[in-house]
Amino acid sequence: MANLITFLRILCSMALLFCPVFSPAFYALYIMAGVSDMADGAVARKTGTAGEFGSKFDTAADFILVVVCLIKIIPAIHAPSWLIIWIIVIAVIKAVNLISGYVMRKKMIVLHTAMNKVTGMLLFVLPLTLTAIDLKYSGAVVSAVATFAAIQEGHLIRTGTV
Numbered sequence: 001m002a003n004l005i006t007f008l009r010i011l012c013s014m015a016l017l018f019c020p021v022f023s024p025a026f027y028a029l030y031i032m033a034g035v036s037d038m039a040d041g042a043v044a045r046k047t048g049t050a051g052e053f054g055s056k057f058d059t060a061a062d063f064i065l066v067v068v069c070l071i072k073i074i075p076a077i078h079a080p081s082w083l084i085i086w087i088i089v090i091a092v093i094k095a096v097n098l099i100s101g102y103v104m105r106k107k108m109i110v111l112h113t114a115m116n117k118v119t120g121m122l123l124f125v126l127p128l129t130l131t132a133i134d135l136k137y138s139g140a141v142v143s144a145v146a147t148f149a150a151i152q153e154g155h156l157i158r159t160g161t162v
Helices: 002-016 024-047 052-077 081-105 114-129 135-159
Strands: none
Touching (some): 024 052, 024 114, 114 135
16 A cells, blocks of 8 residues: 555656646645655555565655656746755765665665655755745755755765664
8 A cells, every 4th residue: 555655656746747837736746746755654654564665666756756846846946056056966965875875785775864854844845935935045955954964874874874
């Protein structure tokens, strides 16, 4: 059941590609994807079906949602170039973390740290606040937290504290 909920997030993410950005349909699908992200892990733990596949599937679904949102939202908001560069730097750090985890452990290391969860929540809320809070402020806060989470994740992977 939990993996089905995760699959729903992927379907919602793909459907976002066909919705006008910031339309009611966009927000409805976006919120459904976010709720599914909160629900799948809880269902997996409650039903005793949590496992390595589900964890990786959840991470892949999160990645798909983030990429789709970047594709849809960034062109619509005219993000400052410094923020786009910062996002790219965070993505590079996360990629290095994945690669180094694989090289060191011969398997994909996916950490669900508290800071990664905080980052995920902030990233989820960010598009919902774009009409109320200037992106240069909200984007800086989210990027700072995401940078810390990515660096912490890399440290945990490389020191073997996984």
